[in-house]
Amino acid sequence: MKKKRGADIVVDVLIHEGVDTVFGLPGGAIMEVYDALFDAPFRNILTRHEQAACHMADGYARATGKVGVVIATSGPGATNLVTGLATAYMDSIPLVAITGQVPRHYIGTDAFQEADVIGITRPITKHNFLVTDIKDLPLILRQAFYIARTGRPGPVLVDIPKDITQQVAEYYIPSDEEVKESLPGYNPHVEGNPVQIKKAAELIRKATRPVLYVGGGAILSGAAEEVTKLARLTKIPVTTTNMGKGAFPETDPLSLHMLGMHGTYYANMAVYHSDLLIAVGSRFDDRVTGKISEFAPEAKIIHIDIDPASISKTITVDVPIVGDVKNVLQKLIKELEEKPVEWVAARENWLKQIQEWKEKHPLSYRKSDKIIKPQYVIEEIYNITNGDAIISAGVGQHQMWAAMFYKYSYPRQFLNSGGLGTMGFGFPASVGAKIGRPEKTVFAIEGDGSFIMNIQDLATAVQYRVPVKIAIINNGFLGMVRQWQQFFYDSRYASVCLSVQPDFVKLAESFGAVGLRATKPSEVREVLAKAMEINDRPVLIDFVVDREENVLPMVPAGKSYRDMILTPKQKGEAETMYLVG
């Protein structure tokens, strides 16, 4: 057996797990690990803030499908990870966070830079560990990777006291078998129940108004191919959540785009009138369902999910199938192929109805040649990137426009904080994504309010020459809050006006990035073309847009699809609709 320092054991396990990049920031309690990382044969990205490091590791994981790794020191270093971990936890993103802890004999003495990181991160990680004995270190680290990437993925934190990283001990790297055996209570259920799968197939054959409702689980399990195959085989229209974008090409005629609060009219109508809803790796989030009693009121529901706790949590399900989405869909498709029905004929009326809805209220906005409309910026980004870029969004209006007006055609193409709604996520996540997928054009679409929450890490992107494109949809407001205030608080704009903001162009330049600006619609294409030519550093484009543009359609929180707000100034619509403008 080899004899090594704890810190070197950490690096050895990372190598064993195939890690090629780590993100983080050193400090007292983690210095030993950084000393070992100095010679490590993988990339080590120094960020300016641990939150950004966590989002970068997250963006890297979302874009590549691998486990992201983030490293931080004890106390404030570790507490700065909290938002990033909670973001990854809500969206089931596989991460391993390694934090330094004060030496064992100092734990509990309120030592310098001490915090109860295990206690703090317990509710926002899938699991966490405090290493109390160097003998356990290699096994715990391997368990962390195994737990992070299997079952319903999620972040796992390993807290290592400094004296353990310094201690020298004999060690070996435990085998996969040993890792599994050491976790007797952890057995993710991968295979779906065959009886339930048969039942689901029977419901699909009988349904006249079915809808596939696809969430992030389909992306995480790598089931995009199966989702597409199932939809095309059975001629079922597909709506995705914002986490499920790319699981089914939005350019396909069967695509209904996104559903829910800012879903399309036709997606929400289709779900509302459906007689069968097939939920695939989605969890009936309140941003999707709105008022529960009026969510798909006539539909039978099939729910495929790897997490049993997601099933019947908010909506009672008729056919629950616990299992890995990819695995279950493969069996379901086989089952359906064995006894097919005349799919095209069975769906004729339903698809005709959906086509009518699509024609009646397509995704649209009022165009202008005087002022830049945010939606126009997204459309132009779509055009100049041929729909092939990875888009990473912050949180707010710009996130919804990025979800609506860019058409996603492959999985892991749209990265955003769907569950936690973390402002400041988009830009650092785009850096992680570009590092993981250097061959792709990566656009961070950010709001001026969101971007400023992790602005410091422009330095990181410049230092490592990560050529991401940052498009700031700059309306000088915390736009989504302003929209809610306009709709539901009588236009009382309480604390939403960002009246002092930096000059983003100068700011980019001061960091060593390229800064561009567009203030007129005619300039949009030009600046985007310029941005596309720069490939050795980040480019920031400040799009000064219409200040009070709204994200529509919108289903107000807790309301039914029938209360959908469509477009401004649409008189003569049903009375249940809010008429705005």
Added chain:
Amino acid sequence: MSEIKVLKERPQPEKKIGRHVITVKVQHNFGVLARITGLFAGRGYNIESLTVGRTHEPNIARITIVVEGDERVIEQIIKQLRKLIETLRVRNITDIPHIERELALIKIHTENDRTRDEIMRLVNIFRAKVVDVSTDTYTVEITGDEDKIEAFISLIKPFGIKEMARTGTLAMVRESATTKVIMGERFD
């Protein structure tokens, strides 16, 4: 929009609140109890009682949780408990014949000989035990299910309770009864 017609409402499950007894086997690791109580606190579930102790198997602890809630809440609690990495087994034994036991230590004021006699009589009837005596107190140890302990406390209260400590419920499925249930017989 003519096609937005009011459809029937999605049926909502009934909310029947009941008392549930849940047993959990966990790996007896550092922090596992905090993980479980944190799960309850973080999700707003209300624990009536929680008891924990080691089992005969090394590194395995057993937890008995008594909780009130409707079916949906209880189902979520069980699923969330099962999700914890260190959880080995979770059972809702409410509807399975089982034994429930609680231990209470009660320090009772004894005014004179007559009250001492009275208290001793109650102690004998309840098969409790006096474990400490002073000039003006008896300390009684009593085990039994929640109802028995409640009954004893209500009878003893008039004498004056000076101090009391209760463990919370421990529960275990009756082996004999499960066999009978499988055979189709009811056990009472």
